[in-house]
Amino acid sequence: MTRFYEWEMYHAAKVLINDIFKVKPGESVVITADTMSDERVVEAVAGAAHDAGAKVITVWMQASPYGVGKQTDLVLPVEGLAALLSKVDIWIEFNYQWLLYSTVFELAFKENKKLRYMCMVGMGVDQMVRLIGRVNIPILQKFQDLLVEMTRRAKRIRITNTAGTNVTFINDPIRPIVNDKGDASAPGIYMVPGQICWSPIFESINGVIVFDGIINPPFDQPLREPVKLYVEKGVVVKIEGGSEARIFENWLKSFNHPQMFRLAHICYGVNPGAKLTSSIIEAERIWGATEWGLGYVDTTLTGGEPIPAPSHTDGITLNSSVWLDDVLILKDGRFVEPRLAELQKQLGIT
The missing domain is CATH 3.40.1830.10 (Thermophilic metalloprotease (M29))
Structure with a gap:
């Protein structure tokens, strides 16, 4: 057997x-x-x-x-x-x-x-x-390379979702964009294919971010209800929601370190096989999701020295919409920009 x-x-x-x-x-x-x-x-x-x-x-x-x-x-x-x-x-x-x-x-x-x-x-x-095993890696690489170039050229980005996310920020033209597209053949830090990650100008991040997928740590299962973060100049100033929101806020406070309330990076999720499970590695690759990290920032994102913190956490915003310099490329979790939409179709996403 x-x-x-x-x-x-x-x-x-x-x-x-x-x-x-x-x-x-x-x-x-x-x-x-x-x-x-x-x-x-x-x-x-x-x-x-x-x-x-x-x-x-x-x-x-x-x-x-x-x-x-x-x-x-x-x-x-x-x-x-x-x-x-x-x-x-x-x-x-x-x-x-x-x-x-x-x-x-x-x-x-x-x-x-x-x-x-x-x-x-x-x-x-x-x-x-x-x-x-079941991902068409060559097509995914074409898709991610195109999305990286479009993002790199954008100055101002806005992200929303139906759960209440509405956040804007400005890209730093000097910082790298980490393109985890399934090529780990050169020295470096890599993640599972299907993620694009970068750190914008931290002080430019303002608005509301709602995590409605999973936050890990401290949770090891999908959220029962959304957790809402109010962000001013890259710092989380208020957290709203139910019991999970209170647990998350207390977990951040437990480190007694200001960097734990500061945003570290933003990512696109673009792995066609990913779904919402208890795994943050999978959840942050859900097609059309965006993911924010808080806490530690490594050198691949800063382009220089790391920004230290005692820990790091990632939260998932499902079914995101993204505007690059006022041009809508992603609507409710599906890419609508024509070139991206065609490659999305080839990857089996409808």
């Missing part, structure tokens, strides 16, 4: 290793996982890397009871793990409690200029199949 998605999982792992990372024989690959990770995903990807001729190490660790990012420092052998990651070619992170933005992460990238890293936290078999 075959197991659930056994063949499809094998194909997705091969796509990740061969087509996205383009692993070469002799390269060193480290896969990190914790006790909340999906063992089948780890084994399949390790096997695919071995088949490609890589030198493979899997590292299993306890799941941090304190949270993600620098909160993992409290329970992990920071210096030892960072030393390992500072000497390898590829790091694939399947930890549920992610090391992204942790001290391990910072030390690894400070010492290792050749490192290719992908954050795939909490990925299960079903997600690997839908988000990687």
